[in-house]
Amino acid sequence: MATSITAKAASKGQSELGTKPMQDPPLRKILLQCRQSFMLMVLITGIVELLSVAPILYMMSVFDRVISSRSEITLVSLTLVILGFYVFWGALEWIRARLMVRLSLRIDWDLAADVFDASFRRYVGRKNVNVQQLLGDLLHLRQFMTGAPILAIVAAPFAVVFIVIGWIFHPYLALFALAASALMLVFTYLSLKISTPILKEAEEASTEATRLATASLRHAETTLAMGMLGAVRKRWYEQHRQFLTRQVFASEATGLMGGFTDFLSKAMPSLQMALGAWLAIHGLITGGMVMVASLLISKAIAPMNQLIANWRPILNARQSYDRLNELLLEDDAYSKQMPLPAPKGQLEVTALVGLPPGHDKPVLAGIEFALTPGQVLAVVGPSAAGKSSLVKLLLGIWRPLSGSVRLDSVELADWRHDEVGPLVGYVPQEIEFFEATVAENIARLGDVDPDKVVQAATLIGMHESILAFPQGYDTVLGETGFALSGGQRQRLAIARAIYGMPRYVVMDEPNSNLDDIGETALLNTIEALKAQACTVVITTHRPRLVTVVDRMLVLKGGKQVAFGPAKDILDAVRKLQVVTTAPVSAEAPAALPKAPEAGA
Numbered sequence: 001m002a003t004s005i006t007a008k009a010a011s012k013g014q015s016e017l018g019t020k021p022m023q024d025p026p027l028r029k030i031l032l033q034c035r036q037s038f039m040l041m042v043l044i045t046g047i048v049e050l051l052s053v054a055p056i057l058y059m060m061s062v063f064d065r066v067i068s069s070r071s072e073i074t075l076v077s078l079t080l081v082i083l084g085f086y087v088f089w090g091a092l093e094w095i096r097a098r099l100m101v102r103l104s105l106r107i108d109w110d111l112a113a114d115v116f117d118a119s120f121r122r123y124v125g126r127k128n129v130n131v132q133q134l135l136g137d138l139l140h141l142r143q144f145m146t147g148a149p150i151l152a153i154v155a156a157p158f159a160v161v162f163i164v165i166g167w168i169f170h171p172y173l174a175l176f177a178l179a180a181s182a183l184m185l186v187f188t189y190l191s192l193k194i195s196t197p198i199l200k201e202a203e204e205a206s207t208e209a210t211r212l213a214t215a216s217l218r219h220a221e222t223t224l225a226m227g228m229l230g231a232v233r234k235r236w237y238e239q240h241r242q243f244l245t246r247q248v249f250a251s252e253a254t255g256l257m258g259g260f261t262d263f264l265s266k267a268m269p270s271l272q273m274a275l276g277a278w279l280a281i282h283g284l285i286t287g288g289m290v291m292v293a294s295l296l297i298s299k300a301i302a303p304m305n306q307l308i309a310n311w312r313p314i315l316n317a318r319q320s321y322d323r324l325n326e327l328l329l330e331d332d333a334y335s336k337q338m339p340l341p342a343p344k345g346q347l348e349v350t351a352l353v354g355l356p357p358g359h360d361k362p363v364l365a366g367i368e369f370a371l372t373p374g375q376v377l378a379v380v381g382p383s384a385a386g387k388s389s390l391v392k393l394l395l396g397i398w399r400p401l402s403g404s405v406r407l408d409s410v411e412l413a414d415w416r417h418d419e420v421g422p423l424v425g426y427v428p429q430e431i432e433f434f435e436a437t438v439a440e441n442i443a444r445l446g447d448v449d450p451d452k453v454v455q456a457a458t459l460i461g462m463h464e465s466i467l468a469f470p471q472g473y474d475t476v477l478g479e480t481g482f483a484l485s486g487g488q489r490q491r492l493a494i495a496r497a498i499y500g501m502p503r504y505v506v507m508d509e510p511n512s513n514l515d516d517i518g519e520t521a522l523l524n525t526i527e528a529l530k531a532q533a534c535t536v537v538i539t540t541h542r543p544r545l546v547t548v549v550d551r552m553l554v555l556k557g558g559k560q561v562a563f564g565p566a567k568d569i570l571d572a573v574r575k576l577q578v579v580t581t582a583p584v585s586a587e588a589p590a591a592l593p594k595a596p597e598a599g600a
Contacts, residue, residue, distance in 0.1 A: 025325040025328075025329065026114075026324075026325060026328035026329060027111075027321055027324055027325050027328070028325075030106075030107060030110050030111065031107075034103055034106060034107070037099060037102070037103050037106075038103070040099060041096060041099055041100065041103070041154065042154055044092050044095060044096045044099070045096065045151065045154045045155055045158070046158060047092055048089060048092050048093065048096070049155055049158035049161060050158075050161060051085055051088065051089045051092070052089075052299065053161065053162070053165060053299075054082055054085040054089075055082065055295075056165075056292050056295050056296065056299070057292075058078055058079075058081075058082045059288070059291060059292060059295070060286075060288040060289060060291070060292045061078055061288070062075065062078065062288075063286075063287060063288030063291060064286050064287070064288035064289075066078065097146075100145055100146050100150070101146055103145050103146075104141075104142040104143075104145035104146045105142075107141060107142060107145060108138065108142050111138055111324070111328075112138060114328060115134065115135065115137075115138050115324060115327065115328070116135065117418075118134075118327050118328060118330070119134040119135060119327065121417075122134070122327060122330065124357075124397055124398075132210075132211075133207055133323075134323065134324070134327060136320075137319075137320035137321075137323050137324050138320070138324065140313075140316050140317055140320040141317055141320050141321060141324065143313070143317075144313060144314070144316075144317035144320075147310075147313065148306065148309075148310050148313075149310040149313040149314045149317060151306075152303065152306035152307050152309075152310045152314070153307070153314065155303050155306065156303040156304075156306075156307060158303070159181055159299070159300050159301075159302070159303045159304075162177065162296050162299040162300040163177045163178050163181070163300055165296060166293070166296050166297075166300075169285055169289050169292070169293070169296075170279055170284055170285050170289075172275060172279060173272070173275065173276065173279075173285075173293050173296065176271070176272055176275055176297070177272070177296060177297050177300040177301075178300075180264065180268045180272075180297055180300065180301055181300050181301055181304060183264060184261065184264055184265070184301050184304035184305075185304060187260050187261045187264070188261065188304055188307055188308050188311070191261070191308070191311075192311055192315075195250045196315060198246050198249050198250040199246070199247070199250045199312070199315070200319070201246045202242075202243050202246035202247045202250060203319075205239055205240075205242040205243035205246060206240075206243040208239045209236055209239035209240045209242075209243055212235060212236050212239055213236050216232045216235075216236065261304075261305075261308055264301070265301060265304075265305055268297050268298075268301055269294040269295075269297050269298050270294070271297075272293045272294050272296065272297035273290060273291075273293055273294040275293065276289060276290035276291075276292075276293030276294070277290050341408075342420075342423055342503070343407045343408040343410070343420060343423055343503050343504060344373050344408055344503060344533075345371075345372075345373035345374070345407070345408070345503045345504050345533065345534060345535035346370075346371070346372060346373060346407070346408050346409070346535075347370065347371040347394075347405075347406070347407055347504070347535055347537075348370045348404075348405075348406045348409070349367055349368055349369050349370065349394070349403070349404070349405050349406075350368055350403050350404050350406070351366065351367075351368055351402065351403035351404075352364060352365075352366075352367035352368065352390075352393060352400055352402075352403035352404070352405060353365045353366070353367075353400060353401045353402040353403050354367075354386070354389050354390065354392075354393045354398060354400060354401060354558075355398075355401040356389060356392075356398065357398065362401055362558070363386050363389045363558050364386045364389055364390055364393070364555075364558045364559075365558060365559060366559055366560055367390065367403070367553075367555075367560050368403075368560065368563075369551070369553055369560075369563045371535050371537075371551065372535075373503070373533045373534070373535055374530050374531075374532075374533040374534065374535065375530075375535060375536075375550045375551060376526060376529075376530055376535075376536040376537075376538070376548060376549040376550050376551070377536070377537045377538070377549060377550070377551045377552070377553060378538055378539075378540055378545060378546045378549040378551070378552050378553070378566065379391075379537065379538065379539040379540075379552075379553045379555060380539070380540060380541075380546070380552060380553070380554055380555070381554055381555035381556050381561070382556060384557075385555040385556050385557065385558070386555050386557075386558040387508070387539040387555060388429060388508055388539065389558075390539075390555070391428075391506055391508045391537070391539060393405055394412070394506055394537055395412070395424065395426055395506055396412035396413040396414075396415060396417070398413070399413040400413065407420070407504060422444070422446075422500065422502070423502045423503045423504065424502055424503070424504050424505070424506075425496075425497030425498050425499075425502045425504070425505035425506070425507075426497055426505070426506050426507075427490070427493045427494055427497045427505075427506070427507040427508060427510045428493070428508055429508045429509050429512070431489045431490060431492075431493045433477040433478055433481075433484075433489070433492070434477070434478055435476065435477070435478035435479070435480065435481065436476065436477065436478065437471075437473065437474045437475060437476055437477070438466055438469065438472075438473045438474070438475050438477060438492070439453045439473040439474065441477055441492065441496060442456055442457060442492065442495050442496050442499050443499060444496060444499060449500075452499055452500050453473065453495075453499065456495040456496070456498050456499045456500075457473075457492075457495045459495070459498060459521075459524070459525050459528055460491045460494045460495045460498070460521050460522065460525050461491065461517065461518065461520075461521030461524075462488070462491045462492060462495055462521075465488065465491075469482060470482060477492075485513075486513035487513045487514050487515060487518050489513070490510065490511075490512070490513045490514055490518070491514070491518055491521070491522075493510075494507070494510055494522065494525060498525060498529065501529075501532050501534065502534060503533075503534055503535065504534065504535045504536075505529060505534055505535070505536045505537070506536075506537045506538075507536070507537070507538045507539070508538075508539050509539055509540060509541070510522060510538060510540075510545075511540065511542055511544075511545060512541075519542075519544060519545075522545070523544070523545070523547075523548050526538075526545075526548050526549075527548060530548075546566055546570060549566045550565065550566060551563065551564065551565060551566060552564065552565075552566045552569045552570065554569065
């Protein structure tokens, strides 16, 4: 059943992919918008490369004219001219540097927010996604735009200028420079061809090792207390060793090519000078041209040397470009969604099948129910029944494999979270707070409305407790902030969920750490939400919460056992011990009443 469903979904996705027209990469669109600035940068680079011929011509003139004529006036004139060239050269370099910085900032301004949002959405929808790498890709791209790598690429074609000058002096000089440049290009290509795949694997292994170490630090206390440090270190070191092995292979592979390239870059100027001397001996060029010949070959092969020196940043920038394009193309449909009216709370779940990210087998199937605004649903069932998975589907965090979750007739997974999110409340099982004050956390890091913050805290019975904190509502929370008890964390999470009285609230085990006082406050909160026509869904193992609900949904093994009015189902559920964590017998579904019509 699960395999067939997955296969159908995959074939459907392939069919849609095959008929979907090819989209332009988002980064290419942004770069095209900056094409005038890029053309100006190329023009300035071309002028700078032409100006670099000036010192060569100055040297040739000094040797061939000044020394032979012993003319001080000529020497002073040539020196003043070359100094003027240097001033102009420096001004162009300054303008180009400013232009490159502004280009990089333009790309960052256009992409930063989209990349940040898309990275978070991919992290939620997939498994083992390295958000830090995706955000780092934007940094690599910006550094590429402001550094030597892009200049090495832009300057490479202008090596032809020095070959042409060599041809003017003598064709042999040009042919020699051309052969040297071609030889350098071949060795550069071979070096990149051999090392690029290995270094890519090394980078992936390094990223995975860093991710594993970061994830392990989140469980540092458990790791140390239970003597698991050795096992954690072993797992990390396996990835780290793979990184080192691949890096060594890449270094060894490029070492030989690098040696040849280094030999060529040192030997070619001397060989060019020898060729120039031979031509001078036969009276084909002047003595000044002999010195210039060595400089010409150095300038001709300089772009290849720059490409070799900067090939790793160039490769990183290319990989970052591809990853960012893939990320933004994946997120493109989401960013183009039309704004929709605020929801009222009408929830409709139809033939829902849920598949967690990274899994190939559905954990939920055949879930179907409906709620009207102001109704409260309790989702009950034994452990591993699929309650938390259902919560993620009901919030649009996971996309259904098939079926739908609609809020006011809109597929929730397709609704922009930044649009509908302020009208939705969520209390997860694993509660985390941001590095911000209590008030800012309750206000969801937005503009703090003191009245709404106090209202939410008072409703869940936390106002007096918050006032007792070191700085009251200004107390900083988070990993390095004020330490909260389990019950305080849960009640603050509930306050955050109900901030501004949303239209739709989903709570996953909201009373797991609450005492009797906290649970009473939670019951009062649910009643207040009902009075505001807010649709509420809660998962629970405790029977007390179900006393305030209108509907109950019973799950077992990822399947819907029953759905209907709480009054009709509650007694049967208690008898079968579905509300508690005790196992449910195989005959449980037959004992429960059949679900009435949704919304009845």
